[in-house]
Amino acid sequence: MAFRELSVxxxxxxxxxxxxxxxxxxxAAATGTDRKTVRRYVDAAIARGLQREGGRALDxxxxxxxxADVLPGAPARVGEMRALCREHRDRISTWVDEGCLAxxxxxxxxxxxxxxxxVRTLSRFIAEELPQRRPKGTVRLVEPPAGExxxxxxxxxxxxxxxxxxxxxxxxVCVAAFSRHAFVxxxxxxxxxxxxxxxxxxxxxxxxVFRVVIADNPKPIVTRADPLKPALNEGFAExxxxxxxxxxxxxxxxxxxxxxxxxxxxxARSSAFAGERFVDLAHTRxxxxxxxxxxxxxxxxxxxxxxxxxxxxxERPKLLPAPESPYDPPTWVELKVGRxxxxxxxxxxxSVPHAFRDRTLRVRFDRNTVKFYDRGAVVKVHPRAAVxxxxxxxxxxPEGLGELATRDAEGLQARAAKHGVAVGDxxxxxxxxxxxxxxxxxxxxxxxxxxxxxxxxxxxxxxxxLDLDVVDVTRVQRxxxxxxxxxxxxxxxxxxxxxSTRFGRDPSEFRLTPREPPxxx
Numbered sequence: 001m002a003f004r005e006l007s008v009x010x011x012x013x014x015x016x017x018x019x020x021x022x023x024x025x026x027x028a029a030a031t032g033t034d035r036k037t038v039r040r041y042v043d044a045a046i047a048r049g050l051q052r053e054g055g056r057a058l059d060x061x062x063x064x065x066x067x068a069d070v071l072p073g074a075p076a077r078v079g080e081m082r083a084l085c086r087e088h089r090d091r092i093s094t095w096v097d098e099g100c101l102a103x104x105x106x107x108x109x110x111x112x113x114x115x116x117x118x119v120r121t122l123s124r125f126i127a128e129e130l131p132q133r134r135p136k137g138t139v140r141l142v143e144p145p146a147g148e149x150x151x152x153x154x155x156x157x158x159x160x161x162x163x164x165x166x167x168x169x170x171x172x173v174c175v176a177a178f179s180r181h182a183f184v185x186x187x188x189x190x191x192x193x194x195x196x197x198x199x200x201x202x203x204x205x206x207x208x209v210f211r212v213v214i215a216d217n218p219k220p221i222v223t224r225a226d227p228l229k230p231a232l233n234e235g236f237a238e239x240x241x242x243x244x245x246x247x248x249x250x251x252x253x254x255x256x257x258x259x260x261x262x263x264x265x266x267x268a269r270s271s272a273f274a275g276e277r278f279v280d281l282a283h284t285r286x287x288x289x290x291x292x293x294x295x296x297x298x299x300x301x302x303x304x305x306x307x308x309x310x311x312x313x314x315e316r317p318k319l320l321p322a323p324e325s326p327y328d329p330p331t332w333v334e335l336k337v338g339r340x341x342x343x344x345x346x347x348x349x350x351s352v353p354h355a356f357r358d359r360t361l362r363v364r365f366d367r368n369t370v371k372f373y374d375r376g377a378v379v380k381v382h383p384r385a386a387v388x389x390x391x392x393x394x395x396x397x398p399e400g401l402g403e404l405a406t407r408d409a410e411g412l413q414a415r416a417a418k419h420g421v422a423v424g425d426x427x428x429x430x431x432x433x434x435x436x437x438x439x440x441x442x443x444x445x446x447x448x449x450x451x452x453x454x455x456x457x458x459x460x461x462x463x464x465x466l467d468l469d470v471v472d473v474t475r476v477q478r479x480x481x482x483x484x485x486x487x488x489x490x491x492x493x494x495x496x497x498x499x500s501t502r503f504g505r506d507p508s509e510f511r512l513t514p515r516e517p518p519x520x521x
Contacts, residue, residue: 208319
C-alpha cells in the first residue's frame with residue numbers, strides 16, 4: 001500500500017479545524033482523512049508550538065515543519081479486527097439485510113463464530129465497506145444558534161428569457177439556518193467561480209460571514225463524495241480558509257441534512273423566477289436580491305412564525321466580519337524547474353533556488369503573488385509579474401551566476417574586492433564609463449586569475465598595473481604567467497615624454513638580438 005501524501009491545503013484544513021476545537025474523528029470525517037493521520041499531523045503541530053489558543057501562527061513555515069516531521073512515517077495497516085470483519089463479510093452482510101444493528105451483530109459473531117469484535121470497529125466496517133440496503137428514518141435536529149450555520153444548494157431555474165433569448169439559468173441559494181433569511185445568486189453555470197461569486201454576494205447581502213456552511217456535493221466543492229471521508233476541492237477549501245468558515249458536507253442524496261435550503265429552492269423557483277422577463281444577467285441578480293429582501297424576507301415563516309428579515313437582526317451582530325476586499329482566486333499547477341533555475345508561470349519567468357533544478361514543484365499564483373511549494377513547504381515567493389516579464393533573484397542562482405544573470409556591475413566589483421584591495425580597484429577601473437556590463441567579461445577573467453594564481457599574486461600584479469596606469473587584464477595575465485618580480489620603484493616619468501607609461505617595463509625584460517652584418521658584394 002503506497003504512502004498517501006496530503007496536500008498543503010488538506011493539512012492546513014486539518015489543523016485549522018483542530019484549532020476550532022473539533023475532535024479528531026470529526027476533523028477526519030470533514031477532511032476525508034484517517035483519524036490516525038489527523039492525530040499524527042496534530043501531534044507534530046503541537047510539538048512545533050501550535051496551540052488552540054495562542055502559540056505559533058498557522059503559516060507556511062509551520063506547515064513545512066509539520067510536513068517534514070510527519071512525512072517519514074509509515075502508512076497505517078489494516079488492523080486485526082478489520083481483517084476479522086472482512087473474513088466474515090458474507091455473514092455480516094446477511095445480518096445487516098435482516099435488520100440487525102452493530103451491537104447485535106457483535107453478539108452474533110461471538111455466539112456463532114467465536115470472534116469478538118469491538119462494536120465501534122464493526123460499525124465503521126458496515127458503514128465503509130458494506131452497501132446500505134435498508135431505508136433509514138430521520139430525526140428533527142435542534143435549531144442552530146444565531147449566526148452559526150448557512151445552508152447552500154444549487155438549483156436549476158430552467159429556461160428563462162434574458163435579452164429576448166431563452167437561457168438555461170442556474171442559481172445558488174443560501175439560507176440562514178436560524179432566521180431562514182435567504183439569498184439567491186443567479187448564474188449560468190455551476191463552476192467553482194460561480195460558487196465563490198455567489199458566496200461573495202451572500203457575505204455582502206448578509207453583512208458578514210457565517211461560521212459554518214452546510215453544502216451539497218457538487219464537483220466545484222467536492223472532488224470525492226463520501227459520508228465519512230469526503231474530499232474538498234482544493235480551490236474551495238482555500239477559499240473557506242481565506243474567509244474563515246468551516247464546511248460541513250451533506251450526505252449524497254440526503255436532503256434532510258440541509259432541509260431549510262431544500263424547502264427554499266422550490267419556493268424561490270416559483271415565486272422569484274416563474275413568468276419573469278429579464279434584460280441581462282445583472283438585471284436577474286438585482287431582481288433576485290430585491291425578491292429576497294422585499295418578498296421572501298417579509299413573509300411570516302411557517303416554522304418560526306416570524307419575518308426572516310426581522311429574525312436575522314439577531315444573527316447579524318454574531319457573524320464574522322464581512323470581507324473588505326474581493327477574493328483573489330488562486331490557481332494551482334505543477335511545473336518542472338528548468339536547467340536555467342527558472343519556471344514559466346502564466347507567461348512570466350520566475351527564478352527558484354538552484355537546489356531545486358530539474359525538480360517538479362507545486363505552484364500557487366493569484367493576481368499578486370506566486371508561491372513555489374516542495375512537499376508542502378514554501379521554497380520561494382515572488383510578486384506577480386506581467387506577461388512576458390522576468391523576475392530573477394540573484395540569491396537563487398549558483399555562486400558567480402547571479403551578477404551575470406542580472407547584469408549587476410556593482411555586485412561583480414564587490415566580488416572582486418573580496419580578493420584584495422588592488423583587485424577591487426582594478427575591477428572598478430575596468431568597469432568605469434558607460435555601459436559597464438560590456439566589460440564584465442574582463443572582470444570574470446580577473447576572478448579566474450585569482451583562482452588560478454592565488455589572490456595575493458593577482459593583487460600584487462593589479463597594484464603594479466595600476467601604478468603604471470595599465471588597465472588591461474591580458475597584461476595582468478602575462479605578468480602572472482612570467483612571474484616577473486616587482487621592481488623596487490618605477491622610475492619617475494620624464495616630462496618630455498608624457499606617454500612614457502607605455503615603456504614602463506624594466507629594460508631587463510627586453511632581449512637584444514644582435515643584428516648580422518650585411519653580405520659583402
